[in-house]
Every structure is written in structure tokens, then in C-alpha cells.
Amino acid sequence: MCRVTAPTSRARGAADACPGVARPFSAVDGSIVRLRPAGLPVSVRALSGLLDVVAGQPDPTVLLTSRAALQLRGLPDPLTAETRAAVLATGLVPAPSHELVRNVVASPLSGLDGGGRCDVRPLTAALDDAVCAAPGLAHLGGRFLFALDDGRGDVIGGTFDLGFLATGPDRGVVLAGSQPGGWSVPLREAVRTVTALAEEFAERTKGSETAWHVDELADRLGPAPTCAISPPPQPDRPLGAVGEHAVVAVPLGLLRREHVDALWRVAETVRVTPWRSLVVEHGSRHLPALEAAGLATHAGSPWHRLHACTGLPGCSRSAIDTRALARDLAPLLPAGDFPVHVSGCERRCGKPAAAHVDVLSPPSLGAALDQIAAHSARESAHSTGSTEQEGSWT
Ligand code: SF4
Structure with a gap:
């Protein structure tokens, strides 16, 4: 499937800087390190270990990202050997050579609630094994994203580079970015097909910083598509x-010691979702305890749909403390369905992939409420609305 390296459609001015233990990002408040569960369960012990790493900070937290990853910030810069060892001791970097490319979002409730067309959990594990076993895939950029959807449409609706959408218990369609059409394959062929396409991408972009995503290639990826498909809503x-299981939202995506202590009492592992929440198997009967620990457990909570980028003091690009503003906004958040994302600048880091209310660098709480009200007014006037229709997985 490999082709000659093709010119790409966009020039890039900066190198891929997605952080990892091997390549921390240097921010104004220290090093940032991201851990990638690759769609697999994460032990609560590992989450506790991450909190131990940041324990000396004034506000020690682990951030859940919109790509279902875990992020630490404020670490020593440069990263010390002691800190690196403590992060590695959590077991969240099982394949150091492929640390930066294990970017996977998978239907988090797959196999638990009967909601999909197949159980993608074995597929998720098999894809991780295959990616980490392919030396050439270590060259994928840190922004390259795999999406494995069990047919319910929960993760394939966002942006991704290579995806699988189940169409039945033993079959699905492999998709490449927003390229029209896909490849209908038996479930047993899905990993081989996805990794072959990833290897083609890696080969075509090797040594280049000009294309990070499939949609940035000048020529389409892979052979001619074999089918047309429209993702479900x-x-x-x-x-x-969710049945006997539970999904709990983490306010602002910031996981705290009290959250992890409560999780520790009810589960050994959790699944990280791309919506800053956690799936707790067999956790429904423990929802009151998880709520008491500060996790959001019902749709009426503002933390079900309110989020903010890092902002000040961690990000020098921001003129405002976005998280402080979001905390002030939470009790006043007008009723509505759309997620609300507060950004400190036009980069809009971490904005949802789905439609949302875009609150951009408001100078005050009142201004933020005005932006939300303006959105609501536009929604009322135009049923199709003016919400952000596209997002980026950051
Ligand atoms: S959106 Fe802007 S202010 Fe917010 S974290 Fe990203 S770069 Fe910083």
C-alpha cells in the first residue's frame, strides 16, 4: 500500500510538540507530560501514582484531555530523572518507542451497555499491540489520532486520522480522515487494514513536518474506497x-486526590472518555459516594457540559484565568444542551469535537454570560445555529 512520498497541501511553521515523558513540553509553569492510555483501561493505582508525582504543587491535579489522555503540568523543567522514573513507574508508558503515537479514542461503553454493534475492546487492545509492534509507526506525529467506534457513533463523529466504524457484530468500515468512502472489512481484518494505512501515512510523511494529518495529504490515502458510508448521529x-455501570464527569477535567480516593474504594480500573469523564464498571451503586467526592454524576450538573482551556497562570497566551472564570460561571450557567467551552485565545485548546458554545476570552463573568446569551439568541433565530461545527482533538 506504500506510495512514493507526495507533496502535501499545507506548510507547517512549527514542529510537532505533543508532549510525552520522552519529550516534555516546556511551559511557563514547568514541564508538561502527557500519558496515553490508548483506549485501554487505566488502573486507579496508576492515577494515584500520577497524583503523587504532582503532590508538591499548590493545586495538584491530573488533566483528562479531549483525546482521552492524561496530562501533568508544572513538572521540573528540564524533567528530572526522579520525576521521569515516578511517571514511568505508573506503567502508563508501556512502549517507550511509540509513546507519542498511542493516540486512540474508542467507544468507552463498548461491550458494557449493549449500545453498539460490536465490542471494540478486543480491537482496541489488538490495535495498540499492532501499532507498538511496527517500527515504522513510531514516526507518526503526536497529533495523529485513531478512532474506534462500536457503531453507536460516539467517537467517529469527531475529527480523526484513521477510524473504524462497526456496521455489525463481525464487520465494519475503515475510514481515513474526511476522505469520502471507506473500506468495508471483516472485524478480524480491521487492525491489519488500519495499520497498513497508518504505515502508508508514516512512509509518505517520514522526515517531514509538513503533514500531521491524513487530511493534509495532497493525494488521498490508501486504495480506492470500496463503500460509501455516513456516520450515525x-x-x-x-x-x-448506565445499567450497573457508571460514568462520572471530572469538573474541568482536573482529577484530584479526593476523586481518586473515592474511585479507589469502588474500582480497580476506569476508562477515560474523550469527554473528561470516567467509566466505572459496576459503579452505579456507588454514584452517591462518587458525587460526594466531587465528581459529577447527573446531567443537570454544569460540569457535564462546561469546560475551559488552561488559561492563566499556566498559559502565557491567555489574558484571563479561564478556569477561575468557569468556576464562577458554573452556578450561573443558563440551561441548555450544548457544551460550553471557555478559551483564553483563538487557539481554543481542548474545544469539543462536537457542536458547542464558544466563549472566547471574555473580560468578565458578565461578558461570558453575554456571549452565551448571544449564542442562545442565534440558536433561537436560526435552528441550524451558529455553534462551532468542527472541533479538534487536542
Ligand atoms: S486556548 Fe490559548 S490561552 Fe487557552 S490554553 Fe490554548 S493557547 Fe493557552
């Missing part, structure tokens, strides 16, 4: 009890 994000 994105379902509501789950929260609270």
Missing part, C-alpha cells in the same frame, strides 16, 4: 448510571 454523552 452522535448520541448524547453518557453520565450517571
Whole structure:
């Protein structure tokens, strides 16, 4: 499937800087390190270990990202050997050579609630094994994203580079970015097909910083598509009890010691969702305890749909403390369905992939409420609305 390296459609001015243990990002408040669960369960012990790493900070937290990754900031810059060892001791970097490319979002409730067309959990594990076993895939950029959707449409509706959408218990369609059409394959062939396409991408972009995504290639990826497909509409994000299981939202995506202590009492592992929430298997009966620890467990909570980028003091690009503003905004958040994302600048880091209310660098709480009200007014006037229709997985 490999082709001769083709020219790409966009020039890049900066190198891929997605952080990892091997390549921390240097921010104004220290090093940033990102850990990638690759769609697999994360042990609560590992989450506790990450909190131990940041324990000396004034506000020690682990950030859940919109690509279902875990991020630490404010670490020593440069990263010390002691800190690096403590992060590695959590077991969240199982394949150091491929640390930066294990970017996977997978339907988090797959196999648990009967909601999909197949159980993508074995597929997710097999894809991680295959990616980490392919030396050439270590060259994928840190922004390259795999999406594995069990057919319910929860993760395939966002942006991705290579995706799989189940169409039945033993079959699905492999998709490449927003390229029209896909490749209908038996489930047993999905990993081989996805990794072959990833290897083609890696080969075509090797040694170049000009294309980070499939959609940035000048020529389409892979052979001619074998089928046309329209992704299903994105379902509501789950929260609270899902059968005997539970989904709990983490306010602002910032996981704290009290959250992890509560999780520790009810589960050994959790799944990280792309919506700053966690799936707790067999956790529905423990929802009151998880709520008491500060996790959001019902759709009426503002933390089900309110988020903010890092902002001040961690990001020098921002003129405002976005998280402080979001905390002030939470009790006043007008009723509505759309997620609300507060950004400190036009980069809009971490904005949702789905439609959302875009609150951009408001100078005050009142200005933020005005922006939300203006959005609501536009929604009322135009049923199709003016919400952001595209997002980026950051
Ligand atoms: S959106 Fe802007 S202010 Fe917010 S974290 Fe990103 S770069 Fe910083």
C-alpha cells in the first residue's frame, strides 16, 4: 500500500510538540507530560501514582484531555530523572518507542451497555499491540489520532486520522480522515487494514513536518474506497448510571486526590472518555459516594457540559484565568444542551469535537454570560445555529 512520498497541501511553521515523558513540553509553569492510555483501561493505582508525582504543587491535579489522555503540568523543567522514573513507574508508558503515537479514542461503553454493534475492546487492545509492534509507526506525529467506534457513533463523529466504524457484530468500515468512502472489512481484518494505512501515512510523511494529518495529504490515502458510508448521529454523552455501570464527569477535567480516593474504594480500573469523564464498571451503586467526592454524576450538573482551556497562570497566551472564570460561571450557567467551552485565545485548546458554545476570552463573568446569551439568541433565530461545527482533538 506504500506510495512514493507526495507533496502535501499545507506548510507547517512549527514542529510537532505533543508532549510525552520522552519529550516534555516546556511551559511557563514547568514541564508538561502527557500519558496515553490508548483506549485501554487505566488502573486507579496508576492515577494515584500520577497524583503523587504532582503532590508538591499548590493545586495538584491530573488533566483528562479531549483525546482521552492524561496530562501533568508544572513538572521540573528540564524533567528530572526522579520525576521521569515516578511517571514511568505508573506503567502508563508501556512502549517507550511509540509513546507519542498511542493516540486512540474508542467507544468507552463498548461491550458494557449493549449500545453498539460490536465490542471494540478486543480491537482496541489488538490495535495498540499492532501499532507498538511496527517500527515504522513510531514516526507518526503526536497529533495523529485513531478512532474506534462500536457503531453507536460516539467517537467517529469527531475529527480523526484513521477510524473504524462497526456496521455489525463481525464487520465494519475503515475510514481515513474526511476522505469520502471507506473500506468495508471483516472485524478480524480491521487492525491489519488500519495499520497498513497508518504505515502508508508514516512512509509518505517520514522526515517531514509538513503533514500531521491524513487530511493534509495532497493525494488521498490508501486504495480506492470500496463503500460509501455516513456516520450515525452522535448520541448524547453518557453520565450517571448506565445499567450497573457508571460514568462520572471530572469538573474541568482536573482529577484530584479526593476523586481518586473515592474511585479507589469502588474500582480497580476506569476508562477515560474523550469527554473528561470516567467509566466505572459496576459503579452505579456507588454514584452517591462518587458525587460526594466531587465528581459529577447527573446531567443537570454544569460540569457535564462546561469546560475551559488552561488559561492563566499556566498559559502565557491567555489574558484571563479561564478556569477561575468557569468556576464562577458554573452556578450561573443558563440551561441548555450544548457544551460550553471557555478559551483564553483563538487557539481554543481542548474545544469539543462536537457542536458547542464558544466563549472566547471574555473580560468578565458578565461578558461570558453575554456571549452565551448571544449564542442562545442565534440558536433561537436560526435552528441550524451558529455553534462551532468542527472541533479538534487536542
Ligand atoms: S486556548 Fe490559548 S490561552 Fe487557552 S490554553 Fe490554548 S493557547 Fe493557552
